[in-house]
Amino acid sequence: MQREPAAESPYLRVRRERGYTVLEFAGEIDISAAAEIAPLLDAATEEPGARVVIDLGGIEFFDCSGLRLLYRARGRVLDRGGDLRLVCTHRLTLRVLRVTGLSRLLPPSPSLETALSRPRAASGSR
Numbered sequence: 395m396q397r398e399p400a401a402e403s404p405y406l407r408v409r410r411e412r413g414y415t416v417l418e419f420a421g422e423i424d425i426s427a428a429a430e431i432a433p434l435l436d437a438a439t440e441e442p443g444a445r446v447v448i449d450l451g452g453i454e455f456f457d458c459s460g461l462r463l464l465y466r467a468r469g470r471v472l473d474r475g476g477d478l479r480l481v482c483t484h485r486l487t488l489r490v491l492r493v494t495g496l497s498r499l500l501p502p503s504p505s506l507e508t509a510l511s512r513p514r515a516a517s518g519s520r
Contacts, residue, residue, distance in 0.1 A: 418451070419460070427460075436470070444477075
């Protein structure tokens with residue numbers, strides 16, 4: 395059963411594009427924002443075979459709370475046989491993704507178009 399994505403927040407816009415649920419993060423993603431985003435992210439990643447793109451194009455700040463959201467989303471999607479893609483061009487966030495090793499598990503794309511065009515293995519394996 396396909397459901398509509400959950401409601402939005404000031405930190406997250408949820409929409410559908412080409413069969414993917416696109417989660418567009420915005421603003422400062424810190425512990426407060428992450429607490430608001432987490433239930434929306436869980437709703438978007440709960441279905442078996444979910445196809446999800448997380449787009450960080452609208453962020454201004456991204457701390458370890460945001461990293462936990464990405465890692466959680468990845469685990470949930472992979473556990474359910476789905477596909478997760480990431481869009482990120484924010485220089486400091488890309489650096490944090492590389493330093494933590496998350497960029498190897500969830501390779502960032504430079505645009506939504508690139509992410510949607512990537513082969514299925516974009517979300518890595520366990």
